[in-house]
Amino acid sequence: MQKSVNSTLVCLSISLCIPLLFGSLLLATVDYKSHFLSFIPQLANAGPCRAGSPPLRVYMYDLPPRFNAGMMDRRFPSNTSVTAENVPAWMWNEGLRRQHSVEYWMMASLLSDGGGSDREAVRVADPDSADVFFVPFFSSLSYNIYVRNMAELNTVDENLQREMIDILKASDHWKRSGGRDHVIPLHHPNAFRHYRDEINASIFIVADFGRIMNISRLGKDVVAPYVHMIESYVGEDPEDPYASRKTLLFFRGRTIRKDEGIIRAQLRKVLNGTDDLIYEEGHASEEAFKASSDRMRSSKFCLHPAGDTPSSCRLFDAIVSHCIPVIVSDRIELPFESELDYTEFSIFFSVKEALNPGHLVNELRGVSREKWMKMWSHLKTVSHHFEFQYPPKKEDAVNMIWRQVRNKVPAVNLAVHRTRRLKIPDWWRR
Template identity: 65%
Template sequence: MLNIPLRLLTKIHGVVRTTQQQQHRESASLVARSPKMYGKKAAIISLFFVIVLVISYSMSIGTVDLRSYFFPLLQSPPGARPLCATIASPLPLRVFMYDLPRRFNVGMLNRRSSDQAPVTAQTWPPWPKNSGLKRQHSVEYWMMGSLLYDGDGREVVRVSDPEMAEAFFVPFFSSLSFNTHGHNMTDPKTRIDHQLQIDLLEFLGESKYWKRYGGRDHVIPMTHPNAFRFLRAELNASIQIVVDFGRHPRTMSNLGKDVVAPYVHVVDSFTDDDLSDPYESRTTLLFFRGRTFRKDEGIVRVKLAKVLAGYDDVHYERSVATGENIKASSLGMRLSKFCLHPAGDTPSSCRLFDAIVSHCVPVIVSDQIELPFEDEIDYSQFSLFFSFKEALEPGYMVEQLRKFPKEKWVEMWRRLKNISHHFEFQYPPNKEDAVDMLWRQVKHKVPGVNLAVHRSRRLKVPDWWKRRR
């Protein structure tokens, strides 16, 4: 039996009684004129009032909210967090960015400058043109710039009130700090990098928003293998932006909370690649230019040099990254059908993304590589994959590439042209570019962060399910 409030029953009774009296008055005149007309009108009127009564009752108990259909502006503001969310929000991710002194970020771009004013969209400094390989680890710079720029239609919006934020961005250029303040662990200049890490942790330790969830909802880019190398363990719980997931120990990083980012490509993008027959215009079958002496999985490069020697249509050259060599690599990729991407010191390297923006079909040789945006992008549609065993078998890889159908290659080439904008880092940022894609990946991690936070508040034995395995 429905538990209807007495006040509501009284109102319903009054409405029904008034309706019945009106029907009786109208029926006296209608019966004399047309019995059939009376029957039809009475049925329609009765049905109408039944519908009104049902809707009124539903609204009173909260099962129907007509405001959401007819008066959307009367709904709760976007900042209000519901206790229970049933569907993913189509709104952009709300991010609060800490206001750190310039020495933690853009001050490293020009250390001669004494300017200490907070950086804005109008004073945002351009990335240095002659930065060499520092550019490939500059994801942190582009992410910070995207939050300063006020544009519509993107995956992220900066909020000034931390209470409204779904995530917190820490604008510390940890990769640039390593590249700027020393290149090895024994360099005396690394003490500057070390001190910046100490100062940052002290700053975060005083933030109630960091302490609230132990940093779980904080986003920190760490795209260089040695970024934040002294105190990285203290940031274990945060959402880390990494370009090569395979290089990090599982105790510090995992795909459940972290985001795999692309390297920032160092070659120029191929913007006028509109030849009528691109397959025939690319005369080199397979191209590689880079360091051949690497550690860990990168030792495969030395072995590949021997396996690929002696082929007229294969270009495999040892090279270091200088301005002239980068230009030569860009030209070589544009004139090649396939670009080789063997593992470096880690499973991935910048070369893959150089190939993508050069529209050169990547040939990926790695057994343990994680790729960015793979929940949205199917790399098999524009890349080829070989295991270490297959790639090191004499003649096998070259034979497979030589007999690869032209029509299928052209199809992959077209797909490269269509998806390459997802790997562009730029300022001002654009919708669906690399930074926009990264923020969408962060947005995907937020529900997992909320899950971890909510479970930690009620569990008496943390992570009890792991102990049963």
């Protein structure tokens, strides 16, 4: 009932705010940058206006397999469409290929016939009936497979990007909206890096905004979780979860990183020598993931400092291990935050706070048993939102991503409809 009331209030607010907003703009009583543009993210992230909304209708481009399944299996016939019957099973269980495989799971979800009424998105054959258009180009996997040196020119990855641009620009679907209603996964920070600015009107599926701040924004795009690297905790809970987790804080990973990731080396110095705390160097391997899994399951808190960009897979490893995340970042954006309040199951520190000697550890030691148990219990109830699987299940990661995409549709329609009738594009900027 409360959810229905909230949805009604959102819709009523939108219907009241739009006339007032445009009236104020015409009278020059508001600054468009601080009001109109800030309004769009609120509209874009508004929840459905009625309970039991139908699933998002998605038209998926039928691309040649070299753009997706052919990267996974070189034997995949080049003249064959990818279907539920022939889509390759995901084959890499470690490394960046797995972490950034959101594009695969999104495509697979549209191929699947499973999920029933719990599906947030369904594939449609008629493009005129579609709410959005999905582009199943595995741009993250392409980068991870075909790029060995960032300075290398004319790579297979770059050529695929250029060909993808040509396909989109020639499409009537793209021309109709300028690409605004197209959904394009760019989960790896270097995905589609040569031609991103030519598709920046589209809805991007991103890990964060670290390297694409100039073309990506929260009001338009969707933040998606990494695919977690360690196995989810599905065993019986101990009789006393708080007492059974002997380690206060755990971190394992590479401590020498670029950009925002320099905080990892700084934190190592600040936290060095602290009792009941593990902060150790580690590299990706099957043995390392197993060791990290064991440590996370025996720790009360798991540290999540920035990597080369504000986010990393470690946060989602902690969530599925039921280890309360301790997030240190000044610029991180989190998946599904219109529906999840991360402060109910995570603890946040700014970079300045975390580097203040003793502050972070003292704050964690000050968390009472009762508060920790409440956060831990809540963490268990949300961990299924971060599971990727085929076929998808109710409110799992893929379904949550599609639900976030659906919330962008009103703003997309507003932009498309206004563009069609305006004689002077973006008049308020003049």
